[in-house]
Every structure is written in structure tokens, then in C-alpha cells.
Amino acid sequence: MSVSSPLPHFTFNPNAYALGLFEQKDIVCECCHQPRAYSYTGPIYCEADVDDLCPWCIADGSAAAKWDAEFQDWASVEGHSPDPAEASAPLNPASLEEVVSRSPGYNSWQQGVWLTHCQDLCMFLGYVGGDDIRPFLPELRPDLQDWPNEVFLLRSLSADGSLTGYLFQCRHCGQHRLHIDCD
Numbered sequence: 001m002s003v004s005s006p007l008p009h010f011t012f013n014p015n016a017y018a019l020g021l022f023e024q025k026d027i028v029c030e031c032c033h034q035p036r037a038y039s040y041t042g043p044i045y046c047e048a049d050v051d052d053l054c055p056w057c058i059a060d061g062s063a064a065a066k067w068d069a070e071f072q073d074w075a076s077v078e079g080h081s082p083d084p085a086e087a088s089a090p091l092n093p094a095s096l097e098e099v100v101s102r103s104p105g106y107n108s109w110q111q112g113v114w115l116t117h118c119q120d121l122c123m124f125l126g127y128v129g130g131d132d133i134r135p136f137l138p139e140l141r142p143d144l145q146d147w148p149n150e151v152f153l154l155r156s157l158s159a160d161g162s163l164t165g166y167l168f169q170c171r172h173c174g175q176h177r178l179h180i181d182c183d
Contacts, residue, residue, distance in 0.1 A: 007038070008059035011171075012095070012103045012114075013124045016042075021104045022055055031057035031066050043105040043112065045070040055104070064101035071105040078116045092120045108181045109164060115143075115177040117170035122177055128165040130154035136167075136176040143178040153180075 010016050022038040029036050029052055036054035044050055046069035057063040058071065075082040077096060079089030099114055099121050106112050106124050115122045130153065133140060147153045156163045157180065168177040 005056070008055050010055075010059065010103045011123070012099045012121060013106065015124075015126050016055075016104045019106070019126055021106065027052035027054070029054040029057055031063045040104060042107055043071065045073055058104055059102055061102045070100045071103060072099050072114050073111060074100055076111050077114045077121065089116065090119050091116060095121045106166065108166065109162075109183045110181050112166070113179045113181075115168040115179055117168075117175050117177060118172040120170070120172060122168035122170050125167045125169055125176075127159040128157070128167045128178075129159045129161075130157040130165075132159065133157070133165060133167065133178060136178075139176045140178045143180075147180070 007017065013021070016022060021040065021042040023041050024037060025039055027036050027039045028034070030050055031053060034054070036056070038055050040053040040055065040058060044053070046067040048067045048069070050067065050069070053063055063069055064071070074080060074096075077091070077099065080091060080096065081088040114124070134154070144150065144153065157165045159165070163180065163182045166179040166181065168179070169175070170177070
């Protein structure tokens, strides 16, 4: 049933398909009206009620343009202020636009926070638990400052549980970053 073309790659969410942000099912995309074999399952912030959206319409920005939609809330990008009167961290504006308008978001308990490093937005690598982050602990220590009991955190953190880790990586220097969220 689907129009056949290579799946788009998402620079800032390179594992989007493996993470289940797209469900493999036959749909007619509500944006391009083409039969497609993938439907987006992640967050979309817009007034419209969108059920069937293909990855191509996210990647080319047509979904964001059609519905004035965002896939990551601007205000939830680390260091970015939605208030023009407030100073924001200097971030690459092209990267900011790509993450907000042309990249799938990720599912989280509260609202996702997109982490930054080297004055740019990081890549979202995936959902992680305590064992997954052990190799990166020295890099992640600044992100763990609010968690005084590291043993408890490593034991409790889960890729799909009540306390979830969201692993990011800087595209420039390779530094790993971690956001933690709970239900």
C-alpha cells in the first residue's frame, strides 16, 4: 500500500526507527495524503489532532508548516528561552529549527528536554537504564549533580520504567549527556 522511497535519516534523532518513534503500519499520511508504511508515534505540539503522519513529512518540514507544529517544544531546549526579553544560550539556529520542526521528538514521562553541548543541540541516542550509562559515568557526572545517591540512581534508572534516562551525545566533541525524568 505504501509509496516506496528510502526512509529519511534524522541527524538529531538517528535511532528514531529503532526506538519505536515510527510504527510500521499502512496509513495514508494526513499531511502528504500518500499511502505510507510508517506512522509517527512521538510527540507533536499543534492545535490539530494528527493521527497518521509519515516520516517524510517530518523530515522535509511540511508537517510543521501545515499545522504550525513542533516536534520538540522550543521552551524545552536546554538553554533556550522562549521569551525574547530573556537571554538564551548561543545555539546554532539551523540546528534549533531542525530539531523543533524537522526531527521526531522522543516520548518521555513529563515533557522531553533536548540537551545541548558545544553551543549546539545534541543527538538523542535513546532511552537508558543504569547499566547502559555505566560506561559514560565520568562524562555524565555534571548531569547527575542533582542525584546525590549514585548507587540508588544506577539501580533504579530504567529505559522503560518509572525513572527513565534519556541519553544524548554532542555531534561535535562526542560528549554524552543525560536527562532523567520520572512518572
